[in-house]
Amino acid sequence: MIEMDGKDIKKDFPIFSKRPELTYFDNACTTLKPKQVIDAVVSYYSDYSACSGRSGHKMAKEVDLKFEESRAKVAKFVGANADELVWTKNTTEGINIVANSFDFSKRKKVVMTNLEHHSAILPFQKLSESGRVTLEFVSAGSDGTISDEQWKKAIDSETALVVVHHSNNSIGTRSNLKEIVKLAHEKGALALVDGAQGVPHCEVNFKRENYDFLAFSAHKMLGPTGIGGLVVKKDLLQKMPPFIVGGGTIQDVKLDYTEYLKTNHKFEPGIQHYSGAIGFGAAVDYLSKLGMKNVEAYEHKLADKMNETLNSVPGVEIYGPEFSDKHGALFSFNIKGAKPHEVALLLDKPGIAVRSGVFCAQPAMEAMGQKDGAVRASLYIYNTEQEIEFFGEKLGKIAQLYR
Amino acid sequence: MVIQLGLIFINQYLVIIDYYKFSYLFNLLKGVSRVVVCIIAMFVFGFLAIFSAKYRPLAKDAFSCVWLKLTFRPCDIKLDERIKAGVVGKLMDKSPGTAKFVNKHFEAISFVFTILLFASLAYSLYSLYNFFVFGSCDPSDPSSCILTVLTNGTTTNTTVCTITADFAEFYGAECPHCIKMEPTIAKVESETGIKFEKLEIWHNESNSALMKIHEPEILRDCGINGFPTPTFISIKNRVALCGEVSEEQLKAFVLKNK
Numbered sequence: 001m002i003e004m005d006g007k008d009i010k011k012d013f014p015i016f017s018k019r020p021e022l023t024y025f026d027n028a029c030t031t032l033k034p035k036q037v038i039d040a041v042v043s044y045y046s047d048y049s050a051c052s053g054r055s056g057h058k059m060a061k062e063v064d065l066k067f068e069e070s071r072a073k074v075a076k077f078v079g080a081n082a083d084e085l086v087w088t089k090n091t092t093e094g095i096n097i098v099a100n101s102f103d104f105s106k107r108k109k110v111v112m113t114n115l116e117h118h119s120a121i122l123p124f125q126k127l128s129e130s131g132r133v134t135l136e137f138v139s140a141g142s143d144g145t146i147s148d149e150q151w152k153k154a155i156d157s158e159t160a161l162v163v164v165h166h167s168n169n170s171i172g173t174r175s176n177l178k179e180i181v182k183l184a185h186e187k188g189a190l191a192l193v194d195g196a197q198g199v200p201h202c203e204v205n206f207k208r209e210n211y212d213f214l215a216f217s218a219h220k221m222l223g224p225t226g227i228g229g230l231v232v233k234k235d236l237l238q239k240m241p242p243f244i245v246g247g248g249t250i251q252d253v254k255l256d257y258t259e260y261l262k263t264n265h266k267f268e269p270g271i272q273h274y275s276g277a278i279g280f281g282a283a284v285d286y287l288s289k290l291g292m293k294n295v296e297a298y299e300h301k302l303a304d305k306m307n308e309t310l311n312s313v314p315g316v317e318i319y320g321p322e323f324s325d326k327h328g329a330l331f332s333f334n335i336k337g338a339k340p341h342e343v344a345l346l347l348d349k350p351g352i353a354v355r356s357g358v359f360c361a362q363p364a365m366e367a368m369g370q371k372d373g374a375v376r377a378s379l380y381i382y383n384t385e386q387e388i389e390f391f392g393e394k395l396g397k398i399a400q401l402y403r
Numbered sequence: 404m405v406i407q408l409g410l411i412f413i414n415q416y417l418v419i420i421d422y423y424k425f426s427y428l429f430n431l432l433k434g435v436s437r438v439v440v441c442i443i444a445m446f447v448f449g450f451l452a453i454f455s456a457k458y459r460p461l462a463k464d465a466f467s468c469v470w471l472k473l474t475f476r477p478c479d480i481k482l483d484e485r486i487k488a489g490v491v492g493k494l495m496d497k498s499p500g501t502a503k504f505v506n507k508h509f510e511a512i513s514f515v516f517t518i519l520l521f522a523s524l525a526y527s528l529y530s531l532y533n534f535f536v537f538g539s540c541d542p543s544d545p546s547s548c549i550l551t552v553l554t555n556g557t558t559t560n561t562t563v564c565t566i567t568a569d570f571a572e573f574y575g576a577e578c579p580h581c582i583k584m585e586p587t588i589a590k591v592e593s594e595t596g597i598k599f600e601k602l603e604i605w606h607n608e609s610n611s612a613l614m615k616i617h618e619p620e621i622l623r624d625c626g627i628n629g630f631p632t633p634t635f636i637s638i639k640n641r642v643a644l645c646g647e648v649s650e651e652q653l654k655a656f657v658l659k660n661k
Contacts, residue, residue: 341484349492397495401506 004290004298006384012036012286013382021351023387028169028197028330028378029355030219033283040282041224044275051271053248067274070281074229077284078195078214079205084237086230086267087277091196092119094215094230095163097267098192099123101240104133107160107189113146114139115170115364120163120194133160142369144171144320148179155180159189166198170361170376171320171368172303172330174198181210190236196220200380201299201328203292206231218276223283227276230267242266295381302379302388303329309392310377315399319368329379332359332368335395337402340375346398347375352391439517440483440510441468446520483513539616566613566638568600570657573614575605575632580647584633591653597661604630621645 010016012034024032044066050059052067072082088094100123110124110133127133138154140146155162162184167174181191190212198204199214200221206214213236217228232240242249242260246269252259260266287295307323310316315336320327335343344356357373358365365373377391444465452462464482471478487509494502505512530540530548540548572588574581592598602610614621617636625631625645635644635653637660644656 339484341481342488345485345488346492346495349488349495397499400499401491401495401503403503 002291002294004294004381006298006302006382006387009290009382010384014038016382019351023350023352023383023390025377025379025383025387025391026353026355027380027383028220028359028376030225031200031222031380032382033224033279034222034286036286037222037224037279037282041275041279044278049275052274053265063274066278066281067272070277070284073281073284073288074277075231077288078199078216078229078231079207079209080214080231081234083264084206084231084234086232086237086264087272088215088228088230088267089226089273090217090219090228091117091194091215094213094228095120095192095194096123097230097243098161098213098215098232099127100243101267102161102190103239104160107158108133109136109156109158110134110161110163111136111138111151111154111159111189112163113137113165113175114367115144115146115168115173115361116163116165117169117194117196118360118362119196120165121363124163140364140367142367144168144173144364144368146175148176148183151180151183155183155187155189157187159184159187161190161192163192163194165194165196166204167201167328167330168320168364169197169330170359170364170374171332172328172378173320174326174328177209177211185210197328197330200287202296212236218280218283221283222286224273224276224279227273227280229280232264237264238262242269244269246270248272290381298381299329299379300325302383302385303327303331305385305388306331306377306379309388310395313392313396313399315402316395319365319370319374329383330376331378332365332370332374332376334370334374335399335402338398340373343375343395343398346401347391347394350390350394352394438469438472440486440513441465441472441478443513443516443520444482444486445469537616537619566600566602566636568598569638569661570597570599571636571638572599572601573604573610573617573630573632573634573636574601576603577605578632581633584647587648587650587653590650591657595654595657595661597657599635604632617641617643 013032014035015032016022044063048059048062048066050057050063052060052063054060068082071085071087075082075085086094086097088097104127110128112120112124112135114137124133124135128135136154138146138150162180164175164177164180166177177191177193181193184191191210192213192215193211195204195214195216197220199216204214211231212233214231215228217223219225219227244267245258245260248271249260249266249269250258251261303323306329307318307327310318310331310333313335316333317336319332319334334340340356344354347354355376355378358371359373359376362371365371368374379388444461445468448458448462448465451458461482464480468478468480468482487506491502491506491509494505534540534548574584588599602613604611604614611630614630614634617634620636620641621627621631621634621643624643625634627645631645633646635648635656636642637656640660642656642660644653648656
């Protein structure tokens with residue numbers, strides 16, 4: 001374990017020299033990008049911007065190499081094999097692929113929580129509207145907790161798929177995945193883990209944790225926007241039909257019949273986001289160099305400080321369960337009497353970037369009793385305790401406006 | 404805008420007579436306050452946007468918001484909240500008490516500003532009307548007006564055109580009637596103790612512009628539209644006497660309007 005310091009990490013992020021006043025607490029939305037990632041993306045466009053998997057010239061081969069090298073890095077980062085990783089646009093696309101390619105002919109029931117992101121709810125809600133699946137929600141109350149008992153009750157022999165977040169994007173809690181995945185498998189169901197808010201913040205191991213599907217996005221872990229990953233167990237991947245089809249997904253095409261590839265490439269139609277994938281590889285390199293255990297420990301230190309700071313401001317109400325070791329560095333809160341958007345705009349004045357609203361998780365915020373939403377402060381590796389103190393000072397002044 | 408404000412007024416009137424719809428009235432007023440912020444923003448940022456690109460996106464948002472409201476569509480760009488945060492955010496560090504007051508009463512404050520805005524707009528339009536019709540934005544007191552018209556159509560500052568005496572004579576240097584009137588004027592001045600401020604108008608544009616300001620009373624009292632000479636003016640009573648007149652007539656004019 002090494003002692004991380006956000007101040008040192010900041011030096012790798014060019015945005016901070018251009019916006020020295022910036023206190024970026026909107027990392028759950030998207031993270032900032034280090035020079036290493038920016039350079040990798042630019043390098044593709046300036047040095048070898050050809051396509052992969054098609055042409056045979058030298059430059060195309062160079063793209064092949066870098067593109068697949070990145071795939072291997074990203075897959076390894078989440079404890080999977082390269083041939084289990086499908087490049088997607090983002091977590092949303094990953095979940096949509098599973099929803100539309102999964103075989104629901106034998107079992108139709110999908111179990112998920114009311115705390116999921118819209119990206120996880122909507123694809124299955126759409127299927128349920130057409131009768132392809134039946135949806136059952138495991139509901140958290142206003143404290144944001146779900147007991148193992150609730151899961152046990154919901155997952156049964158009819159269940160085909162359990163869809164669950166690794167870490168929650170609206171209240172910062174983590175799911176008890178070990179138990180949930182075990183329960184799903186015991187009942188013959190599969191588990192799709194929404195790793196958008198988990199993979200960037202702690203060590204996630206697809207194989208060891210025995211997930212069946214894992215979806216995540218690069219842009220939430222220092223990588224470029226427009227690229228993500230869906231990891232699928234190899235045997236499932238081979239059986240699943242492609243969702244969106246086109247060039248690069250096929251083995252053989254006739255006018256009346258097409259034989260698709262059996263590999264992960266069948267889910268990657270058309271020219272891919274090469275620069276994005278290569279940038280994703282650079283992001284993973286960056287995080288691996290820091291060490292995800294160190295990242296997690298540092299974030300926990302920040303979370304501790306943030307919890308203390310928020311609790312010290314009179315009128316602040318934090319949503320979700322009591323702060324614990326399992327809480328991520330993400331907090332949703334409101335100031336009594338203030339609209340969340342107003343608070344976010346006032347924080348923006350001194351350069352503090354936070355998000356306000358329902359965070360694409362309306363049912364979750366409604367469960368918290370906050371249908372008008374909340375303010376969300378989400379931290380990452382380049383944030384510092386000094387920034388949290390500054391945030392606390394400004395938040396205190398804002399709270400005074402509403403007393 | 405006029406139509407919408409009219410509709411809002413009618414709406415409010417109808418709602419006021421219905422006691423049970425009080426909460427609706429409250430929400431309506433809140434809605435009006437929000438539009439009001441957008442209207443002010445549209446004028447202010449629209450003006451600033453002429454000179455600085457920084458304000459153009461805000462001006463665009465404000466215009467779009469006003470347009471949406473005028474066409475009875477929802478405006479969800481939260482411009483009012485952004486403006487409020489901008490104002491309160493600036494005050495927050497300098498004067499927390501003021502920031503708190505502004506934050507709490509922002510809608511009421513913006514309502515007052517809108518009334519002031521429309522009042523000043525109406526006054527400006529009225530002044531412009533005077534400026535184009537009478538050559539001065541305030542015909543009753545041209546000295547208080549910033550601009551006045553010269554005969555060649557340009558504008559000048561009134562500091563060069565102010566009449567300080569109670570009576571003035573507009574004359575032309577080569578006008579035979581004016582020359583003929585000189586001894587009569589001198590006699591009346593000596594007998595009454597008043598002094599005419601003598602303003603040559605054929606060669607002096609400023610004086611000519613000043614005379615134009617008095618055109619309404621010249622037209623009314625002399626029935627002549629233009630620049631008759633000589634013309635005698637009482638500044639206090641805004642009455643005129645034109646042409647070659649007798650000593651008695653001039654003396655009576657002075658004594659009556661002294």
